[in-house]
Amino acid sequence: MKNIDIIYRNESGIAFYWKTSKQGTLKAQVIFRDMGFYFTLDQLKEFAYLSEASLAQQPCNDCPAPRDCRSLLLxxxxxxxxxxxxxxxxxxxxxxxxxxxxxxxxQAFMQTALN
Known part of the structure; x- marks a missing residue:
């Protein structure tokens, strides 16, 4: 954990910066459910939009546990x-x-404001 700077974590995952990444590169490693993605801020915003859109999908008609069933395609x-x-x-x-x-x-705003 000493090679990362944690951005945020919750019960499902963690987002962090690698300390070894180049300065000026605003990319975050996001890990959840044993998967890791290394995204720019714009890609994270797109992913957030896509996650919102996935909630419009309907679960199976007779699903016994619609909240926990992995039937949504994200x-x-x-x-x-x-x-x-x-x-x-x-x-x-x-x-x-x-x-x-x-x-x-x-963070991007603060970096801009300080320069």
């Missing part, structure tokens, strides 16, 4: 990668993404 900013997730996981991923975006934007 698209990612990577064209070749989609994830099967539950509605609850989408809410947790949204929180992770939203808080990461907010904190990255605050």
């Amino acid at each position: 698209k990612t900013p990577l064209n070749d990668v989609d994830l099967a997730v539950s509605r609850q996981e989408v809410y947790e991923i949204q929180d992770l993404l939203d808080q990461t975006i907010l904190r990255m934007e605050m």
Whole structure:
């Protein structure tokens, strides 16, 4: 953990900067459910939008646990990668993404203001 600067963490995952990444590069490693993505701020915003859109999908008609069933298809900013997730996981991923975006934007603003 000494090679990272944590941006945000919740029950489903963690977002952080690698200390070894180049200065001026605003990219975050986001890890949830044993998967890691290394995204720019714009890609994180796109992912947050896609996660919101996934909630419009309807679960199976007779699903016994619609909140926990991994029947939703969550698209990612990577064209070749989609994830099967539950509605609850989408809410947790949204929180992770939203808080990461907010904190990255605050950091970018502070860097701009100090220069």
